[in-house]
Amino acid sequence: MYAVIRTGGKQYRVAPGDVVKIEKAAADENGSLEFNEVLSFSSDSGSIAQPTGAKVLGTVVGEGRGDKVLVFHYKRKKQYKKLQGHRQSFTQVRIDSIQVGGKTYHATK
Numbered sequence: 001m002y003a004v005i006r007t008g009g010k011q012y013r014v015a016p017g018d019v020v021k022i023e024k025a026a027a028d029e030n031g032s033l034e035f036n037e038v039l040s041f042s043s044d045s046g047s048i049a050q051p052t053g054a055k056v057l058g059t060v061v062g063e064g065r066g067d068k069v070l071v072f073h074y075k076r077k078k079q080y081k082k083l084q085g086h087r088q089s090f091t092q093v094r095i096d097s098i099q100v101g102g103k104t105y106h107a108t109k
Contacts, residue, residue, distance in 0.1 A: 001105055003098050004039045005056050011039065014095045017107035019061060024089040031060040033093055041100050054100040058093040065089050 002015040008023025027033050038054040065087040073082040098105045 001042060001044050001098070003041045003051075003054065003056055003100075005035045006037045006039055007035055014056060014098075016095055016097055016105055018095045019092060020095070021066075021090045021092050023091070024063070025091045025093075027060045027091070033058045033060060033091075038098075038100075041098070051100045054098070056095060057097045057099070058095045061092040061094050063089070063091050 002013055004011055004013050006012075007025065010023065012020050012022065014020055025033060035056040035058070038051050038056060040048055041051045041054060042048045066089075067087070069086050069088075071084045071086060073084075074080065094107075096107055
């Protein structure tokens with residue numbers, strides 16, 4: 001059983017118990033996140049549906065910055081070179097439960 005959520009301009013396939021790295025997101029004071037933009041949901045029986053009013057609840061595990069990506073601009077015959085580095089910030093989230101249609105699917109302990 002899984003759900004597809006959208007956050008930070010990207011889509012993620014998540015299931016209860018998964019740990020995913022998403023774009024930096026602000027959590028509540030207790031470290032919980034709620035994803036309201038659920039694009040699709042698949043139950044244990046294998047049917048895929050477009051849910052309305054579905055939520056995915058998660059807990060922040062950690063925050064950090066990814067590996068450095070080097071961006072190199074070059075124009076031939078013009079003596080132009082430019083090197084720039086970038087490190088993207090991320091938030092690591094553990095998916096606790098998926099709520100769809102009055103049912104709640106929790107992570108197995």
